[in-house]
Amino acid sequence: MKLDETKISSECIYSGKILSLYRDEVLLPDGKKSFRECVRHNDGAAVLLVKDGKVLLVRQFRYLYGREIYEIPAGKSDDGENPDCSALRELKEETGYIAKKLTPLCKIYSSPGFTDETIHIYLAEQFEEGISRPDEGEFLNVEFIPLEKVLEMIERGEICDSKTVAAVYKYVILNK
Amino acid sequence: MKLDETKISSECIYSGKILSLYRDEVLLPDGKKSFRECVRHNDGAAVLLVKDGKVLLVRQFRYLYGREIYEIPAGKSDDGENPDCSALRELKEETGYIAKKLTPLCKIYSSPGFTDETIHIYLAEQFEEGISRPDEGEFLNVEFIPLEKVLEMIERGEICDSKTVAAVYKYVILNK
Numbered sequence: 001m002k003l004d005e006t007k008i009s010s011e012c013i014y015s016g017k018i019l020s021l022y023r024d025e026v027l028l029p030d031g032k033k034s035f036r037e038c039v040r041h042n043d044g045a046a047v048l049l050v051k052d053g054k055v056l057l058v059r060q061f062r063y064l065y066g067r068e069i070y071e072i073p074a075g076k077s078d079d080g081e082n083p084d085c086s087a088l089r090e091l092k093e094e095t096g097y098i099a100k101k102l103t104p105l106c107k108i109y110s111s112p113g114f115t116d117e118t119i120h121i122y123l124a125e126q127f128e129e130g131i132s133r134p135d136e137g138e139f140l141n142v143e144f145i146p147l148e149k150v151l152e153m154i155e156r157g158e159i160c161d162s163k164t165v166a167a168v169y170k171y172v173i174l175n176k
Numbered sequence: 177m178k179l180d181e182t183k184i185s186s187e188c189i190y191s192g193k194i195l196s197l198y199r200d201e202v203l204l205p206d207g208k209k210s211f212r213e214c215v216r217h218n219d220g221a222a223v224l225l226v227k228d229g230k231v232l233l234v235r236q237f238r239y240l241y242g243r244e245i246y247e248i249p250a251g252k253s254d255d256g257e258n259p260d261c262s263a264l265r266e267l268k269e270e271t272g273y274i275a276k277k278l279t280p281l282c283k284i285y286s287s288p289g290f291t292d293e294t295i296h297i298y299l300a301e302q303f304e305e306g307i308s309r310p311d312e313g314e315f316l317n318v319e320f321i322p323l324e325k326v327l328e329m330i331e332r333g334e335i336c337d338s339k340t341v342a343a344v345y346k347y348v349i350l351n352k
Contacts, residue, residue, distance in 0.1 A: 003235070003236060003237040003244055003315050003316070003317070004237050005237050005239050007239075013189065013190045013197070014189045014190060014197055014199075016199070016213045017211070017213060018213055018289065018290055019213055019215070019290055021189070021190055021197050021215075023190075023192070024239070026239060028313055028315065029237075029315045030315070032313070034313045035193070036239045036240070037192045037193060037194055037195055038239070038240055039195070039197075039215050039290070039291075040240075041287075041290060044287075059179070060179060061179040061180050061181050061205075062285075062288040062289070063181050063183075063200070063202060063212045063214070064212070064214055064216075064288060064289075064290070064291060064292040065285065065288060065292060068179055069285070069288060071288070076289070106330060106331075106333075106336075106341060107333050107336050108336055108337070108338040108341055109238075109241065109245070109336045109337050109338060110286045110287035110291075110338055111217075111220075111286035111287065111291065111293055111295075111338065112238040112240060112241060112245060112247070112337055113194065113238070113240075113252070114194060114195055114215070114217060114240070114291075115215070115240060115286075115287065115290075115291070116240040116241060117287055118336065119287075119338075137204055137208070137210045139179050139204065139205045139206070140179070141179070154282060155282075157282075157283055160282075160283050160284055160285045160294065161284070161285050161288055162284040162285060162286055162287065162295075162338040162339075162342060163338075165282060165284055165342045166338060166341045166342055166345065169342065169345035169346060169348075169349060170345060172345075172349055173345060173348055173349065173352075176349075176352055
């Protein structure tokens with residue numbers, strides 16, 4: 001069965017700082033018309049760094065969930081920036097760590113029903129400590145948490161961030 | 177360090193079929209003001225079903241990526257619907273399968289920087305075949321793919337959907 005949808009027209013609802021929202025009219029496979037609500041967002045990059053069996057995490061307040069959550073260091077790519085460069089940059093900005101060797105772990109589509117965001121996830125295999133310089137308006141705490149505890153926190157729903165869950169699970173599979 | 181952000185005001189930019197967009201003014205931990213772009217989306221539910229070592233996947237065209245992608249059966253909850261009910265309903269609508277026993281695998285926040293979507297992921301442990309009834313305007317193919325091949329497809333970046341990656345990895349860890 002042919003599943004393609006074709007764009008008929010696109011209306012920009014909002015163009016903001018970190019995202020844009022479009023409402024596109026599309027032609028469906030059965031010849032009918034419909035609309036797709038599209039949140040366009042630059043791709044992101046994230047880094048899993050494990051040191052002495054402990055995972056490097058940033059704890060920050062996420063306004064959309066109204067609470068502090070744990071995530072691996074990550075951020076969105078600047079326009080035209082390669083994901084591995086974004087990963088190195090975000091790791092250094094948020095935690096001070098400088099990765100000497102990054103290996104791709106996996107990439108994820110955050111939520112393909114409404115956004116085009118792709119997050120490229122890397123493992124930092126060689127690294128050294130440095131000084132963090134978070135962006136203005138970015139407030140976070142950097143913590144190392146033992147891998148076993150991170151897995152328990154995922155199990156209990158205390159760590160839920162999709163990139164963090166994917167990265168930690170992949171790491172466990174690679175090291176079993 | 178106190179990391180909380182407090183809402184000062186909220187502007188609704190768009191209220192649509194599957195999402196709403198708000199632009200909220202917030203008070204940051206350092207007393208400065210900023211804005212948060214917030215895509216509000218109902219929570220979702222997804223089901224991993226493995227039969228004879230093969231994973232039940234739906235292949236559908238995702239307009240935002242301009243191509244067909246594989247995902248485990250999933251969808252957004254109706255207002256007030258429990259995630260386990262959404263999971264059962266979506267599994268049946270999309271694939272025809274009826275789960276007799278669902279076990280929570282994990283939950284994920286799709287992309288906490290700009291959306292509040294949470295996806296609850298379940299494992300179908302007892303199930304039987306039935307007849308699928310996709311929503312109007314939803315076109316998909318249902319396929320069983322061997323777990324080992326699914327893992328290779330994730331490795332090659334052919335399967336990227338975050339809920340699918342998290343579910344498959346968790347399943348591998350549980351069964352190792």
